[in-house]
Amino acid sequence: MRKGIFAVLAAGSLAACSMASDPGSSADQSRLATQGVTDALIARGPGNEWLTYGGGPNEQRFSPLDQINAENVGQLKLAWYADLDTARGQEATPLMHDGTLFVTTAWSMVKAYDATTGKLKWAYDPQVPRETLIRTCCDAVNRGVALYGDKAFVGTLDGRLVALDQKTGKVLWSKTVVPDQKSYTITGAPRIAKGLVLIGSGGAEYRARGYLAAYDPDTGARKWIFHTVPGNPADGFENAAMEKAAGTWAGDWWKLGGGGTVWDSITYDPQTGLVYFGTGNAEPWNPAAMDRGDGDSLYTGSIVAVDAATGQYRWHFQETPEDRWDFDSDAQITVADLTIGGKQRHVILHAPKNGFVYVLDARTGEFLSGKGYVPQNWTSGLDKNGRPVILAEARYEKTGKPFLGTPGAMGAHSWQPMSFSPKTGLLYIPTNYTSQAYLAEKDWEPSAIGFQVGLDAGSVAMPANKAVRAAFAKQYTGALVAWDPVKQEKRWSIPYPGPWNGGTLATAGNLVFQGTAKGGVRAYSADNGKQLWTFPAQTGVIAAPMTYSIDGTQYVAVLAGWGGVYDLVAGVLHDKSGPVRNVSRLLVFKLGGTAKLPPAPSLNQVVLDPPAFKGTAAQVARGSQLYGRYCSVCHGDAAVGGSLVPDLRRSGAIASPDAIRAIVIDGALKHNGMVSFASAIKPEGAEDIRQYIIKRANEDAELAKQGKAAKR
The missing domain is CATH 1.10.760.10 (Cytochrome c-like domain)
Incomplete structure (x- = not known):
């Protein structure tokens, strides 16, 4: 019965993709390639090429390619690999166009490889100052480039948007696009919408005011900007949306910016002409720290929809009002057509940090359904409008007590991309099962440097107690969850020993690919979750795979390299999946590949031999x-x-x-x-x-x- 339901959906959703995936259409693709990357080419979605971060405008990360499939994936071998020159977390999704694989690495470097042989064509280093790390919450990572026309666009960690020539890597223009280079960073991949380059920023733990902005691809001139948090009322408001939002804040919120940064999720929907983007936490996390009151703190913790051409507000849906737990809504936003209640609906699918899967009407933002996909204790559930019913003990600044929140700030699902298969009707969500202790700091004051979150992290740090550590370790796990967004229920789940596993890719070959924190790349059967293939990557894999085809051969590519915020802050639990090292590489696979990795480097650990404690x-x-x-x-x-x-x-x-x-x-x-x-x-x-x-x-x-x- 399910196969029949989704046959109609697959026909509609993949109509644009079917031509691209048809081997007979390669000549048409070559013709379009000579024009550069166009809006029409991007709108076709992934086929032989992978032209945008999520594969296509709908961010489904589903490929119609099926040469590699559930029957033969066991023959998948390494075709080639490339060692990278950065030893930080690798989070980018490679893009492929016209035979070239474009990838970013840590420190916002860009590299272009021959997609069949792995030969390096060019490399670009934006020379990001290493002291930029002080305003970077989550490692020196970058999630990829955007392609448009003859250019490749990258956002740099220190807040620049750079246009590179796709053929040579030559810098065509470079603009500083953040309000200042003291509190803002860029780690996300730009997106293309109606011929504009879209990018936001990070910084909601510092002194940032969130925004999404659009730029001219030829000159870098800014065409529009939408702020996610109102500024100082004394200066007036940019638009009616900001004036409305101001009524949901109290105190002098603007003095620290307010947060709500758009550091990752940006989705353009050609069908509605809207751009949907997720916003980050309110700043500070602790609402009492700047007396921001009990209001919703709009538009933080929300999905916001604006007109792609003008940036004008259309609608918003707030997933986490008065966010005090760092439950950003910056996880990937996916657009799909689903049959709900006997009617086809054009919808948004979202699984943010807060632990719920949301289904919204893409045109209006109407809440259609929501269901928790992980255990949680900050809310008793959602009301009929999709608003969370927050539990009293979760408002830690009011109780004055520590709150062990589930999920924690790592999120039930963070930036690691999920995928959606129109063939199975399932979302494939990289899921974390974690907790975090929150305690409001008394008499907190802003400082000139570092995080501005208003928490007392020292008092709730992990104690040197084996029993406590063992209890925490037991609940720090992860999973790949296959979720039915129509029935709002789990179809199947693959448990992992620890959290922070990689993003996913779904294909028409009835496959789901995912890297793991333990150091492998795996393929599962998309319909039932049976593991069909694995490859030892020698390092944790947190990025998402992609796939492409050249001359009738399908490839699967993924960046490997352990890192990111979990490794930085998790303390004794950072190696919950097993001892990990950073070995940063680009791995590319095909059926019958013959390449071999060199032996894995040894995992050396300096002996814990401290000086005697003589302090007080x-x-x-x-x-x-x-x-x-x-x-x-x-x-x-x-x-x-x-x-x-x-x-x-x-x-x-x-x-x-x-x-x-x-x-x-x-x-x-x-x-x-x-x-x-x-x-x-x-x-x-x-x-x-x-x-x-x-x-x-x-x-x-x-x-x-x-x-x-x-x-x-």
């Missing part, structure tokens, strides 16, 4: 607060580092007060991204942090000794 309890108490606010976002909860940034417990610098002062106060390692914190931390504060780290290192060294003794 008062120093540790002060140091834990300073560390929690300024250091934990990069060096990990409770001073337990991940694999990308130095684990300070093992650093030789903690043995020397002068060395720590030179780093923290004087900025001796600025060239590596560790800038001076002298504007927020006094020299005696640096010493407090040092004593806290030494104390923590000794605690964990003792736990390690106990563990070894227990094994004897």
Whole structure:
């Protein structure tokens, strides 16, 4: 019966794609390729080529290619690979046009490869200053380029939009597009809509006011901008939408910007002429920190729809009112045609961090249905209008108590793209099962540097207690969830030992591809979840795969390279999927490939051998607060580092007060991204942090000794 229902949907949804995937249409594709990447070519959706971040304007990440299928995927082998020159998280989706594979790496670098042989055609390095890391919440990542005409567009971590010649990589123009280069960054992939280049920014943990803007592809001139948070009322409002939103805020919200950044999800729908985009958390997270009141804080935690040509407001749907948990709505927004209640509906599908799957009318934003796809304790559910019923204990700033929220700020589903198959009617969601402790900081004040979230991270850091750690580890898992958005129910699920697994790709070959945090690339049967193929990638894979075809041969490509925010902040749980290393590579597969990876590098770990603790309890108490606010976002909860940034417990610098002062106060390692914190931390504060780290290192060294003794 399901096959019959979705036969109609597949015919409608894939009408534009069927010509592109028809081997007989290669001549037509070549003709279009000589004109560059056009709106018409993008609108056809993925076929032999993959022209935009989500595969097509609808962001379904579904390919009609089926040469690689459930029957023969076991023969999939490595065709070629390319080592990358950055050792950070790799999050980009490659694009393929006219035989060239375009990919971005960490630090916003761009590379173009021959898509059949892997030969490097050109490389571009925007020379992002490494000290940009201080205003980057989530690693030096980048999610990809946009292609239009003869240009490739990339947003850089330090806030530039750059146009490159597709053939040579030559810079054609470069514009700084963020309001300032102190609080804003860009990690997302640009999108194309009605001949315009769209991009937003990150920064909602700093002093950012969210926006989405559109630029002329030939000159970089800004054509329109839509702010997601109202500015200072004394300055007037840009439009009626901002004036309406101002009534949902209190206090002096604009002094910290308000948040609501559009750091990833942007979807253009040619059928409606609308651009849908997700917005980030309100800033600060703690509503009491800037007295922003009990209002909804529009348009944060929302999906917003604007006219693609003008940027004028059309509608919004707020998924997380008064967001105090960092439940961004920046996860990928997918457009599809579904049969609901016997009628075909043109809908938006969304699975944001907050743990619900939403189905909305794409033209009006009408709430059609919503259902939780993970356990959660911040709400008792959704009302008839799709508004969450928030539980009293989740408003931690009112209770004054710690709140162990499920899901946590990592989200039930973060930026890792999901996919939708019109053939099965299922969403394939990279799912995290995590929790986070929230505690409002008393008498919090903004600082000149670092996160501005209003939380007391030091007091709720992971203790040196085996039982507590074991309890947390048990609930920190992940899964690939196949979800029926019509019935709003789980069809099947694949459990993973830890969270933060890769994005997904669905194909007409009845396949779903996904990389894992443990270090593999897998293929599952799209209809029943049976694992059919796996490849050892030697590193965690968090990016999403894509697929393309050249001269009758289908390829599957994915960026491998462990990293991102989970590795930075998860502390003792960062390797929940198993010990991981960063080996940054582009992996490309085909049936019968013959390439081989070199042997995996060894996973070396410096022995935990700290200096003796000679500080005071008062120093540790002060140091834990300073560390929690300024250091934990990069060096990990409770001073337990991940694999990308130095684990300070093992650093030789903690043995020397002068060395720590030179780093923290004087900025001796600025060239590596560790800038001076002298504007927020006094020299005696640096010493407090040092004593806290030494104390923590000794605690964990003792736990390690106990563990070894227990094994004897």
